[in-house]
Amino acid sequence: MIIDVRNIWKSYGKIIANENISLFVNEGEIIALLGPNGAGKTTLVKQIYGELIPDKGEIRVFGKKPTDRSVKRLMGVIPQETEPFEDLTVWDNIYYFGRLKGVDKKILKENVEELIQKLDLSSKRNTLVRDLSGGLKRRTLIAMALVNKPKLIVLDEPTTGLDPEARREVWNILLSLKKEGKSMLLTTHYLDEAERLADRIYLINRKVILEGTTSQIKEKFSDWYEIIDYTTGKVLKVKGEEELKKLIMTLKGKFEVRLPTLEEIYLEVMKDVERIS
Numbered sequence: 001m002i003i004d005v006r007n008i009w010k011s012y013g014k015i016i017a018n019e020n021i022s023l024f025v026n027e028g029e030i031i032a033l034l035g036p037n038g039a040g041k042t043t044l045v046k047q048i049y050g051e052l053i054p055d056k057g058e059i060r061v062f063g064k065k066p067t068d069r070s071v072k073r074l075m076g077v078i079p080q081e082t083e084p085f086e087d088l089t090v091w092d093n094i095y096y097f098g099r100l101k102g103v104d105k106k107i108l109k110e111n112v113e114e115l116i117q118k119l120d121l122s123s124k125r126n127t128l129v130r131d132l133s134g135g136l137k138r139r140t141l142i143a144m145a146l147v148n149k150p151k152l153i154v155l156d157e158p159t160t161g162l163d164p165e166a167r168r169e170v171w172n173i174l175l176s177l178k179k180e181g182k183s184m185l186l187t188t189h190y191l192d193e194a195e196r197l198a199d200r201i202y203l204i205n206r207k208v209i210l211e212g213t214t215s216q217i218k219e220k221f222s223d224w225y226e227i228i229d230y231t232t233g234k235v236l237k238v239k240g241e242e243e244l245k246k247l248i249m250t251l252k253g254k255f256e257v258r259l260p261t262l263e264e265i266y267l268e269v270m271k272d273v274e275r276i277s
């Protein structure tokens with residue numbers, strides 16, 4: 001097991017950000033922490049990469065405490081809302097980050113070169129980061145996180161703020177890293193991102209609401225119905241056939257029943273998590 005999180009709690013004063021959360025990441029898996037803004041995802045990953053210490057509970061990464069030096073060497077992190085240095089070129093950003101990470105000078109240049117090729121940054125190697133698009137900045141950041149050849153990559157909202165094309169590019173990069181055997185933990189509030197990338201999903205809203213493989217989560221979501229009541233113009237959502245029948249009995253006029261999209265159900269679940277937890 002690469003990451004083993006057991007019953008962790010973390011509060012900021014009176015705000016409980018993580019309530020009794022347990023999760024694990026196996027070698028070679030991509031795991032998504034899915035949840036809306038403020039769900040506690042960043043708080044959780046910061047504890048996993050050793051920036052915050054849990055109030056209660058235990059975290060082991062590669063069998064050790066996240067603050068252990070040897071763990072840091074095996075992990076590449078892309079924190080939320082970070083950017084490469086604007087006044088340095090793409091090449092310099094990756095190189096100097098490698099120096100900071102303590103990568104041996106002899107192999108560092110080779111690593112930088114390999115990453116520049118892999119992330120298709122060749123034509124931009126000497127461009128200042130300030131002159132790059134959002135997508136290219138994100139790619140540079142991924143290259144920086146990979147410079148010490150980590151086995152585990154932790155990404156906090158890797159595609160937030162990117163346009164659809166750049167998002168897909170990042171997805172493809174992450175999928176190719178998976179093929180190389182890297183393990184990944186990512187946070188996202190996009191259901192489609194979790195669906196596209198993750199082997200397993202933890203749906204989080206302070207605590208773990210649901211967990212399972214992507215298809216298990218889909219299945220749990222699949223029993224929802226959307227009823228459009230033409231008399232009132234209201235759109236109602238219910239889970240399960242029993243609830244559907246009960247609701248239909250109460251409707252007087254014309255109505256329509258349809259299956260909502262996963263995205264719609266996810267938003268519904270997040271609005272009222274108690275209904276299924």
Ligand SMILES: Nc1ncnc2c1ncn2[C@@H]1O[C@H](COP(=O)(O)OP(=O)(O)OP(=O)(O)O)[C@@H](O)[C@H]1O
Nearest residue numbers: 012015017035036037038039040041042043044080
């Ligand atoms: N440094 C802090 N001090 C006080 N409260 C905080 C701090 N950081 C986060 N919080 C609060 O803890 C809760 C969880 O925040 P967190 O950033 O972990 O959520 P998130 O799921 O990552 O959300 P987002 O997608 O917006 O980053 C929120 O209510 C947030 O306001």
